[in-house]
Amino acid sequence: MKKKEELFDVDAQLDALFGVEGTPERAAAESRVYAFFTGQIIEEARKKASMTQAELAVKIGTNKSYISRVETGKTEPKVSTFYKIVDALGLSVELV
Numbered sequence: 001m002k003k004k005e006e007l008f009d010v011d012a013q014l015d016a017l018f019g020v021e022g023t024p025e026r027a028a029a030e031s032r033v034y035a036f037f038t039g040q041i042i043e044e045a046r047k048k049a050s051m052t053q054a055e056l057a058v059k060i061g062t063n064k065s066y067i068s069r070v071e072t073g074k075t076e077p078k079v080s081t082f083y084k085i086v087d088a089l090g091l092s093v094e095l096v
Helices: 010-018 024-048 053-060 064-071 079-088
Strands: none
Touching (some): 010 024, 024 064, 053 079
């Protein structure tokens, strides 16, 4: 016998966990998510470039722990630092 799957309202779950859209709580949660996603993208690109965190740090004039904090979403790089990271990884940013 198949187990009955129940549908649920994802928006209601997000509202319950992180606050309703437009609230400071929801904005803070979304900011943490964007920082995490940015870090994951940077980590993936760094690994694809066969570069260690220490090597990337040297290329942009910072330290390994800063790169680690960026990759884990604990720190969001300033725009200028983000562009340094992108350049050091041989990538480019296109604004459309």
